[in-house]
Amino acid sequence: MKIQAIRGVKDILPDEIEKWQWVENKAHTVFARYGFKEIRPPIFEKTNLFSRGIGETTDIVEKEMYTFDDRSGEKVTLRPEGTASVVRAFIEHKMYAAQIVQKLYYLGPMFRYERPQAGRFRQFYQIGVEAMGSHHPDVDAEVMIMLMDFFKSLGLTGLKLQLNSLGCSKCRPAYRETLKDAIREHLSDLCDNCNQRYERNPLRVLDCKVPRDKEIAAELPKTADHLCDECNDHFQGVRLLLDSTNTPYDLDHLLVRGLDYYTHTTFEVSSSDLGAQNAICGGGRYNMLVEEFDGPPTPCFGFALGLERLISVVPFDQAGDFEKHPDVFIVCLGEEAQKLSFTLTHQLRSEGLSVERDYDGGSMKRQMKKANKSASRFALILGEDEINSGKYQLKNMSNSEQLEISADSCAEEIKKQL
């Protein structure tokens, strides 16, 4: 029976993984510069963490979660996102007690039962960042600047940062009513989905993708025009900081995001090199979520980016040499050399070199072909003569220059050439 991977999930094969690791390493490096530390929450959690955290009326909770009863009958869910888990961990481990802004990031698979298409998977990877413990606009701006810094380190240009503010629990209820009043007169023209959203989650009407609905939404009241003074000050503060660092952005009053926990600033980064699923990253402020899970008042700001989408637009051809190549490939001719190559490989590796060899030996031509294919920088050739004389041949694979090196100081001599 031929078994294939489940629809909407994919293997990341060895040929691609170096790109992934390169991007992930850039994230580790850039985020560390801004004082962020990695956290690794579990991949599954109690279902109500997500249904309460993300919002009962969101598409994720209503239609997309992988939820099942475990063997004890407990309802568990494969995480559709990381923020709720980080909030749970923050409270469970009393990370608030440190009284500093906790700067955390995570990397790993998320699961959503969405309709698979280009750039949309049922298992996909995110890198997420959460800064927990300050409402200051500096945090919003700094986290977005860090993100743009990360994109720059990958050589990405042409990305669009879109910004909005969704207000807070003081100003949003009144805006919600104003919005509902305005939507009411268009209900017969809006899609079925929007008709349902109108009652339960009217802000989501703003980001409907149906072309006719988009036209209507563009004329609806804007959140940014209905912010209370405090939200307005905060939003202006964030914008000034972005301006002061020449971080370009566009205001997008239709940007409401698909998760319910957001307050104040929201943002998305998209790429024109992607098709319909062009959002590489999304995030914003969520000041109430920690409290909603019975933690102390903790204003937070964060984002998550989709690694599949990101990796598909990184210009790897301009990234210099990010692939890992073996330092040396051992070519051994004859039985003695074959035996010696096992211990020599071991010795060179223990001296810190990355070494490949052909386990099955064969002709010089065949082994050199394999050395070429492995993209090793050098081939170390040992045959009967070399073993007897205690001198090996070291061939530079890029210019074919050959050099005799002493068997006794083989590792040092190779290192000198690297």
Ligand code: HAM
């Ligand atoms: P999100 O917008 O749901 O936000 O997801 C963030 C990113 O994950 C998207 O912009 C997209 O690149 C990627 N993504 C989402 N769904 C899929 C999919 N089915 N296939 C491929 N990529 C996908 C969040 O998850 C929030 N937790 C972000 C956040 C963190 N807000 C505050 N802190």
